Amino acid sequence: MCAQTLPSAARANAVAIDRDSRVLVSLADGGLCGYGGSAALEQYLASLIAQASSEAERRGAIERIMSALESVRDPAGREFLIATVQNAGIDLFAGAKQAGAVTTWRLLGPVPWDNDKNTLDKKFVKDPEVKLNRPCKIAGGNLTWDRYVTVDANGWLT
Numbered sequence: 001m002c003a004q005t006l007p008s009a010a011r012a013n014a015v016a017i018d019r020d021s022r023v024l025v026s027l028a029d030g031g032l033c034g035y036g037g038s039a040a041l042e043q044y045l046a047s048l049i050a051q052a053s054s055e056a057e058r059r060g061a062i063e064r065i066m067s068a069l070e071s072v073r074d075p076a077g078r079e080f081l082i083a084t085v086q087n088a089g090i091d092l093f094a095g096a097k098q099a100g101a102v103t104t105w106r107l108l109g110p111v112p113w114d115n116d117k118n119t120l121d122k123k124f125v126k127d128p129e130v131k132l133n134r135p136c137k138i139a140g141g142n143l144t145w146d147r148y149v150t151v152d153a154n155g156w157l158t
Helices: 038-050 055-071 075-087 094-099
Strands: 010-017 023-027 032-035 104-108 136-138 141-143 145-149
Touching (some): 038 075, 055 075, 075 145
Antiparallel strands (some): 023 032
16 A cells, blocks of 8 residues: 655545545645556555454455446456455455356447437348447447446446
8 A cells, every 4th residue: 555645634535536546635724636557556446355353354455446347347457356356355256156147248439319300210220230349330420339347236337
């Protein structure tokens, strides 16, 4: 774990992680401090479990990572968090496997929608000739199929 001395007091509940995985701290004097990058964040998360000195601390670390998993939407970030917990010996997919649920999806979107022009059965892609490795041209834009992994026991996307 790494400790940093702040130039002034931090505001309450004023720590965030930006899209480049830097830790941002809002200071009481109006300043803003940023630390690390994605490598620093990944190292910190992996060390949370490894440095736990008791089973209670280990469970707490895993709960923190699982809590982050609920809010992270970036596929690479989700897969990193999942791998961190899996590397700790916890099978996040056990419930889904037992239920026969799908955990790895390919998602396309956001698809523009017009209630006046679109019917519920409108096709936006040439199903069943979908090519996951190629972008789809929809409403003048190109959308790509993104991999998304869920750990929900029913395979639901959250």
